[in-house]
Amino acid sequence: MWQQNENSYTQTRERLIASLAVNVKILESLNLRLRGGTDRYSDKKENKEYFTKYSDPADMNNLQGSYQTIDNHYQKNYFEALMMFNKTFAEHYDVSVNVGTSAEDISEHGLTWRSQGLKYNGMFSTENNKKNPKDASRDTGYQQGEFLSAVFASAQLAYKRFLYLDLTARNDWSSRLPEGNRSFFYPSVGLGFVFTDAFRLPEWYNYGKLRASYAVVGNTTPDIYFTNNSYTYGSFNNSAITNSFGSSVPPTNIVPEKTYSWEFGFESRILNGRLGLDLAYYTNRTKNQIITVPVAPSTGATGMKMNAGEISNSGIEVQVYGSPVETKDFKWESTLNFSYTHNELVSLVEGMDDREIGNPWSAAIFKAVPGYSVPSVYIQKWVRDAAGNIVLDENGKYQQESEFTYAGSAAPKFLGGFTNTFTYKNLSLSVHIDGSFGGKLLSFTNNFLKSSGAGKESLYGRDEQYGGLPYYIDGNNRKIKLDSHNATAPANSMDGLVYHDGIIADGVKADGTKNDVILSAADYYNSRYNRNGSEDNLYDNTYIKLREMKLSYRVPTKLCTRLGLQNLNVSLVGSNLFFIYKNVPNVNPEATLGTSGTNAYVEYTSYPSARSFGFSLSTSF
Numbered sequence: 001m002w003q004q005n006e007n008s009y010t011q012t013r014e015r016l017i018a019s020l021a022v023n024v025k026i027l028e029s030l031n032l033r034l035r036g037g038t039d040r041y042s043d044k045k046e047n048k049e050y051f052t053k054y055s056d057p058a059d060m061n062n063l064q065g066s067y068q069t070i071d072n073h074y075q076k077n078y079f080e081a082l083m084m085f086n087k088t089f090a091e092h093y094d095v096s097v098n099v100g101t102s103a104e105d106i107s108e109h110g111l112t113w114r115s116q117g118l119k120y121n122g123m124f125s126t127e128n129n130k131k132n133p134k135d136a137s138r139d140t141g142y143q144q145g146e147f148l149s150a151v152f153a154s155a156q157l158a159y160k161r162f163l164y165l166d167l168t169a170r171n172d173w174s175s176r177l178p179e180g181n182r183s184f185f186y187p188s189v190g191l192g193f194v195f196t197d198a199f200r201l202p203e204w205y206n207y208g209k210l211r212a213s214y215a216v217v218g219n220t221t222p223d224i225y226f227t228n229n230s231y232t233y234g235s236f237n238n239s240a241i242t243n244s245f246g247s248s249v250p251p252t253n254i255v256p257e258k259t260y261s262w263e264f265g266f267e268s269r270i271l272n273g274r275l276g277l278d279l280a281y282y283t284n285r286t287k288n289q290i291i292t293v294p295v296a297p298s299t300g301a302t303g304m305k306m307n308a309g310e311i312s313n314s315g316i317e318v319q320v321y322g323s324p325v326e327t328k329d330f331k332w333e334s335t336l337n338f339s340y341t342h343n344e345l346v347s348l349v350e351g352m353d354d355r356e357i358g359n360p361w362s363a364a365i366f367k368a369v370p371g372y373s374v375p376s377v378y379i380q381k382w383v384r385d386a387a388g389n390i391v392l393d394e395n396g397k398y399q400q401e402s403e404f405t406y407a408g409s410a411a412p413k414f415l416g417g418f419t420n421t422f423t424y425k426n427l428s429l430s431v432h433i434d435g436s437f438g439g440k441l442l443s444f445t446n447n448f449l450k451s452s453g454a455g456k457e458s459l460y461g462r463d464e465q466y467g468g469l470p471y472y473i474d475g476n477n478r479k480i481k482l483d484s485h486n487a488t489a490p491a492n493s494m495d496g497l498v499y500h501d502g503i504i505a506d507g508v509k510a511d512g513t514k515n516d517v518i519l520s521a522a523d524y525y526n527s528r529y530n531r532n533g534s535e536d537n538l539y540d541n542t543y544i545k546l547r548e549m550k551l552s553y554r555v556p557t558k559l560c561t562r563l564g565l566q567n568l569n570v571s572l573v574g575s576n577l578f579f580i581y582k583n584v585p586n587v588n589p590e591a592t593l594g595t596s597g598t599n600a601y602v603e604y605t606s607y608p609s610a611r612s613f614g615f616s617l618s619t620s621f
Contacts, residue, residue, distance in 0.1 A: 007049045015041035029087040036079040043110075045070040051121040065118035067128065072110035079103050094158040100151070107145035146224050147175045162197035166190040166213075174220040177254060178227055184256035188215035207269040212262075219257040221290050226305060227251055248292050248303035255307055259286040275322035283314035285346070293349060294356060308349035311374060315341035333421045340414050343373040360602045363533030364442050365404050373411050375601060377440045378404040379533050390507035396517025397527040398505065400534065407538055410601045413438030417547075426554040432547045433580065436589075441541035442533055444604040445587045450536075451529035453522065455586060461503040461521040469502030471518050479518045543582035543589045549574045564621065571616045576609050 019037030026032055047068040082100035089095060117130035152170040169187045177184075190213035196205060221227060229250045261284035269276040288307040295304050321335040345368050348355055357375045358366040366375040380400040383391045393399050417434040449455030453462075461468045470482040472489035482489075482498065489496050501521040505528070509515055519527070529536060555568040582589050584603075591606030 007047075009047045010045065012044045013041055015039075029085055031084045033082045033084065034080075035082075036077075038075070038077050040075040041073075043070070043072040046124075048124045051118070065121060066115050067118065067124040067126070068112070068114040069126075070110065070112045072108070074106075074108045076104060076106045078105075092160045094156075094161065096156045097153070098155070099153045101149070102152070103147070103149040105145075105147050107143075109141070109143040111141040144224050149173045160197070162194040164190075164192040164194075166192070168215075170218075172218060172220075174256075176221045176224055176226060177256060178251075181253070181255050184218040184220075184258070186216040186218040186258065188213065190214075204272075205268075205270050206273055207267070209265075209267040211265040211267070215261050215263075217259045217261070219259070219290070221254065226290070227254055247301055248305055249295075249301045251305040251307075254290060254305070255288055257286065257288050257290045257307070259284050261285075273323075274326070276320070278317075278319040278321075280317045281315075282317070283312070285310060285312045291355075293352065306349065308352070309355075309368070310346040311344070312346050313341055313343050315339060329425050331423045333423070335419045336417070338414065338416045341411075343409075343411055345370050345372060345374050358601055360442070360604075361444075361532055363444070363531075364407075364538075364602070366410060366601050369406075372406070373409040375410050377407045377410055377442070377538065377601075379407045379442075379535065379538055380531075381405055381407070381535055385508065385512065390505075391510060392505055392507045392515050392517070394510070394517075396505055396515055396519055397523075398507075398534075400531065407535070408440040410440050412436045412541070426556060428552045428554075430548070430550040430552070432549075433544060434547050435542075435544035435581075437542045439541045441539050441584055441589060441592070442602045443537050443539060443584055443587055444533075444602060445606065446539075446585060447529055447531070447533070447537040449586060451526050451531075453525060457585070458521070458525050461524065462501050464500045468500045468521060469504065469518060471499050471502040472497065473499070479520070481516075481518050539584040539589075541584055541589050543584070544580045545582075546577045546580055547575065549577060560619075566620045568619045569617070571618075573614045573616060575612045575614075577611055 017037070017039050019035065021033065021035040024032040024034070045068075047066070047070075049066045051064045080100060080102040082098060085095070085097040087095055113126060115126070115129040118124075119128050119130055150170060150172045152168070154166070154168045156167075157165045167187070167189055169185070171183060171185045173182050174184075175182065190211065192209060192211045194207070194209045195201075196208040201208070227250055229245065261282060263280060263282040265278070265280040267276075267278050287310045289309045289311065290305075291308055292303040292305050293308050295301055317337070317339045319335065319337040321333075323331060323333050325332040347370050348368065354370075355368040356365060357368055360366075363379070365378040367378060368374045369376050380403070383399045383401055385391050390398065414437040415435070416437070417432065419430065419432045421428060421430040446455065446457075450458050452458075459466050464470070464485045470485045470487060471479045472482060473494040474480055475492055475494055477494065479499075479502065481502065481504075485498070485500055487498065489498050499520065502518045503521055503524040504518050505515055505524060507515045528534075531537075550571055550573045552569055552571040555570070557567075560566065560568050579589075587603055588606050588609045589603075590609060592601055592603050
């Protein structure tokens with residue numbers, strides 16, 4: 001409550017967006033469009049935090065309270081000129097050609113100041129600072145900018161409006177790239193054939209189209225100064241100013257990243273549009289990926305920025321839609337979509353067998369490995385014999401292999417969605433379900449729930465009711481199984497007690513005989529699940545979710561007219577309602593720690609997914 005009621009965090013944004021466009025008709029079929037504008041804003045933030053307890057102004061080691069100001073500025077100026085030509089020749093040929101150029105100039109700068117403790121509580125200024133207010137080590141600023149320019153052209157040729165040829169070409173110049181490689185060119189070509197307009201087909205076959213395309217897409221570096229050797233401004237002992245270079249070596253020669261893709265598609269509608277199909281197959285390869293490759297720390301760096309690797313994706317996308325039921329007052333519309341993607345790393349930089357993407361708490365390794373999908377999951381599996389049986393140690397406990405081995409891919413195999421809309425007169429109900437199928441998720445939450453006894457999965461074996469075995473502890477501190485929970489401990493037992501929480505782990509001993517070593521439930525769960533990661537906590541991340549429901553009412557036209565409106569729709573919307581099925585227990589299977597960084601692709605103490613309910617009102621005048 002202190003944080004909510006006493007401290008304050010304010011933000012003020014001022015933004016200006018302005019544009020000007022001029023269209024000039026040069027000839028009947030030739031037009032010129034000039035457009036320019038600016039987008040600029042300033043963000044000012046002020047954070048005030050009071051003392052939470054008494055603070056002696058003279059005590060420099062007791063830094064209570066703080067005052068922070070942040071002042072950020074952004075500006076983008078852009079310009080575009082586009083020449084447009086449209087004309088029909090000999091009645092059957094429609095030609096459309098566009099040629100243009102564009103430029104963007106982007107700049108940003110900002111300054112952050114933060115006090116190092118307040119001398120006097122409740123006085124928020126740059127002077128009320130326990131340490132020297134002129135100490136620049138508390139001031140952090142940044143300034144950056146980039147310039148982008150391009151020339152581009154597109155053309156479409158249509159023959160009798162059933163055969164279409166589309167061509168595009170673009171050349172970009174980016175200041176992010178080295179001076180000799182700032183220019184990159186990428187074209188595309190597409191062909192579409194509407195065969196229902198070319199041939200006489202049965203009346204029930206309303207629309208059919210075949211399409212094919214090839215495209216190249218260029219890409220520049222992930223951040224503005226990726227190719228520069230940058231340094232960090234700081235201080236030593238709050239006095240001497242220091243500058244330190246980053247841990248990644250800048251590239252000597254980076255070329256633009258490019259993706260080469262093919263797509264083939266088929267579209268069809270029959271029965272007056274009551275049933276439709278859209279089918280596509282695609283394949284693409286990304287070459288000269290711009291990434292940071294890890295290097296041995298003995299080199300004096302941790303990474304080297306370069307073009308490295310080639311990755312391929314191929315798959316199919318299917319959409320089926322239609323109206324199974326349609327009467328005068330009632331209509332049922334349905335759409336089912338499905339996609340499958342095969343992802344594979346084709347190659348890395350020469351001399352590199354794999355590239356580590358993440359290593360969360362040394363529990364698993366997520367890698368990019370040639371011949372496998374990205375990212376591939378490597379874990380320490382249970383020790384097994386040649387027959388696949390888990391081999392337990394002499395204490396009857398699980399043991400892991402010392403090496404990390406391949407356990408699957410974190411990427412899902414299939415994605416799908418199913419939407420149904422039911423309309424009765426002016427009332428409609430829309431229900432959307434989607435799902436993800438396959439892909440591995442390492443759940444640390446489940447790991448800790450089981451190892452600590454907080455998860456319901458750890459109920460088994462706790463007592464007689466939950467399947468626990470009876471045993472006593474002998475004078476050598478060994479657990480000896482009893483035949484019955486009603487049995488009594490023999491005279492040579494350590495404490496004369498009978499315990500009812502015994503578990504014998506499923507597996508074999510080192511000699512191949514069946515394990516018969518009894519453990520207490522606490523020892524069993526702690527030894528099996530209190531690991532840095534194991535097979536038990538790597539799940540097939542499949543789930544199906546009721547993503548959204550929407551109930552809408554369209555107000556009758558007569559009533560809208562009386563209100564001076566053209567239309568009025570009122571809707572109630574619920575999102576992320578619940579999981580119909582999920583394979584990972586206890587947690588939200590959509591929640592991970594991200595897709596980059598050391599702890600990527602894992603789940604750890606994630607929050608439950610939040611349901612949201614809303615109300616919308618849409619109209620036009």
